[in-house]
Amino acid sequence: MVTKVFKVHKIDIESGGVLTVGLNKETAKNMNLNVGDRVEVFWDKKSFIAVLEVSKKAIPIGTINILRDAWKKFRVPDEVHVKAISKPRSVDYIKSRLLGNPITAEQIREIVSDIMHNRLSAVESTYFVASAYVQRLSFEEEEALTRAIVDEGEVLKFEGGPILDKHCIGGVPGNRTTPIVVPIVAAAGFLMPKTSSKAITSPAGTADVMEVLSDVSFGNDELVRIVKEVGAVLAWGGSLQLAPVDDMLLKLRYPLRLDPISFLLASILAKKFASGAEKVLIDIPLGAKVRSMKAAQDLASRFKRLGSRLGMEVKVVITEGGQPIGNGIGPALEARDIVLTLQGKGPKDLREKCLLLSGTLLEMAGKNDGYSLAKELLDSGAAYKKFKEIIAAQKGNPDIQAEDIALCPKTHDILATKDINNIRYSPDVLTKIARKLGTPSIKGAGIYLHVLPTRSVNKGGKIMTLYAPDDDRLEAVLEFLKEKTFVLDNKQILDTT
């Protein structure tokens, strides 16, 4: 094996998670390495695998350029060794599965570990995900995949129980139930260490919304401390080392905007498992990502089966998902809805959905008539008190009021040009509008729906207000809405003509 010592030159360039190093072209050639090859960079007992760039002149012989993604992740010393890596055996397992053969739990573990440690290229890893289209993963394979994802990261442990959790598969704008459900359940004395994600394609994720109100990035120890102190947390999952390989898998699943169901299930339940959950409620909004009751029921039973193989109790609720929920769409506007709902003043549809979810969770934890208990905890102010404790523990301002939450300065009202009864929105178009206005990165951007779905509005009444950071974005949205001539969907028409 040809290895050499190189002086490290740290380059302040980010390559987007692809660990990248550069060598002199001649040196690489002498080591039998080509540009694009993967090499192992190692020192003491540590190492990482990176993709190779080369240069005739810009990189001196004896020097290795290491780009930021790698030296941020590893404490790289001043000198390192470099060697070529051979193809991992997992390439053969992926090949076999792509040709329609089942693979063992041990082989899946090896594939996932090799993805995690960069030993497989993006192309090789993609074939693993693609193989799920050739032949659906068996229940054994699905379980093995989930456990492998869990095993590549840390697992949280909490004293006392049961540890409750929830997850919504998404697709409904404004559906920000988690920051309301968690304090209701915690107010009843149950532990709910909730980690959430940031938006990828939606106007906001729960972590984007919570960021408006408090910190959301915690180390594992800090998170455990907060849960011990107040019984719950509303954290960003990305700040923890739970199932980190899941983010790498997401980059392989996401580009086509499709998802082999086994990978979706494994991704969701691995994160729940790693965050210590024992009882998990899954919310499948019907009419959003899942379009038929049969598909929703199939998905529900697959969630339950995989959960039970992992030793978790999984319950599924199939909810109405064809329309947005709440008045606000966008991080700050949704944060306003949350504070108002906890104060008893929020949008009715959001409140009802939160009571349904909280009630179900309370029953999973052993309570009778969960809905009534949830209602009592919300109406008595106990949930709001718990929410303030959580916000304070997360270094936010617990006394913040809805109107204190800043929105973007540029606004535009959309008015009804005739009387409308039983109004319907296209969630997809609302999502596009909100994203064009700047969500989720611009917290104060978004849409306020003055008229909730199924309600009525008279000619001249406000249907919605748009919030934008600048005129450019606002005009781009108005232009976009012109193209749509305000008919947002054949069936679901926002009729303003």
Add this chain to the structure above:
Amino acid sequence: MVTKVFKVHKIDIESGGVLTVGLNKETAKNMNLNVGDRVEVFWDKKSFIAVLEVSKKAIPIGTINILRDAWKKFRVPDEVHVKAISKPRSVDYIKSRLLGNPITAEQIREIVSDIMHNRLSAVESTYFVASAYVQRLSFEEEEALTRAIVDEGEVLKFEGGPILDKHCIGGVPGNRTTPIVVPIVAAAGFLMPKTSSKAITSPAGTADVMEVLSDVSFGNDELVRIVKEVGAVLAWGGSLQLAPVDDMLLKLRYPLRLDPISFLLASILAKKFASGAEKVLIDIPLGAKVRSMKAAQDLASRFKRLGSRLGMEVKVVITEGGQPIGNGIGPALEARDIVLTLQGKGPKDLREKCLLLSGTLLEMAGKNDGYSLAKELLDSGAAYKKFKEIIAAQKGNPDIQAEDIALCPKTHDILATKDINNIRYSPDVLTKIARKLGTPSIKGAGIYLHVLPTRSVNKGGKIMTLYAPDDDRLEAVLEFLKEKTFVLDNKQILDTT
């Protein structure tokens, strides 16, 4: 659409064909761009699409870093514009095909064009190749794929005809027939503008071997001129702009060392089509990459069917492929075999195979009893004369003798430790030995088989000589052979114990 003007900073770093540019991180954020996104870099009427790197400090605001791969390929001016690109529609076509639906010729053309122009990421493109495992390509899709590959590059045209070509699907060490077949066929007055590849996993490709004897990199015009002058050429396909997208597809197909058959067929016949071929002979060695007669016959009929859809006459010969051919394995050693064979002194098995292939090609061109004609052209010296014309036209030394071709200085003889009758080799182990010795990049490295397959050797006789550039490589191979205890295969045993 947000676009900005940037000053170009050319960076002398190669990223392996992945066009890469860098922007200041803040600038990128303001343009709604993230690291890893693809951006369009444009000026006047030209543009390319690249993957984005970002840096807080190393890249000043207003500057764009452009890595070598991009500025080598395009004449990039001092200032360029940059904008985000939206997902191409072809992502939806790939998604649809991955879910098992057929797609149209027009959609395939769009996918291939988007791969060619970098509009699809490696992950997205991989799903296209993977979709062939979900559902085999239909004949219509296969034809569309081939035509799309052809249409993305240039197409050669030659005066007079028929234009003959050949292709071997490979896997047989030492099987260097092309440089012998081409002069035989050209000596009969037929045009054979042959382009070949360099080795990826084998000890040598035809272009690697020809590089020992002459130039192999020509522009399209130069290649046409050589063919006009001497009736044939033995060029490296990679130097031409024929079906350039095929190399990009290869990077997607190759990592798992498997190949959806439709992609293999499309790749081979697209290159033939683009190089102007009208009649193509395909050599399928049985026992190498293809293991059963049924698989070979299936493949043969698929070659013929696709050829006929493209308007080419395709003939297939299924040849013995379980054993190496000729004495030499490695570029220089195979070049020696070629010169000797054309002088009537080469290894018998190589000679016989060349006569078979040449004879078949001559019959495809309209001659009777091709085998006898080929033999006559070879034995009379007419083929050797034509070979020398080709070598001269390709700026090589036409008078080179086998012993003038330099081999590596370090040698090791492997002797028979007992009498062996009917010797058999493992082609896979020979390939591994040759690669470990340094082939194909070290031209003089390789193996000389003193005993051709099926022949006998007495105890103490030389079986093979290894040629290595240095002691390290030689020792590594001897170490490797020790592990193998010289039993190279259960059935095919090189028995020296």
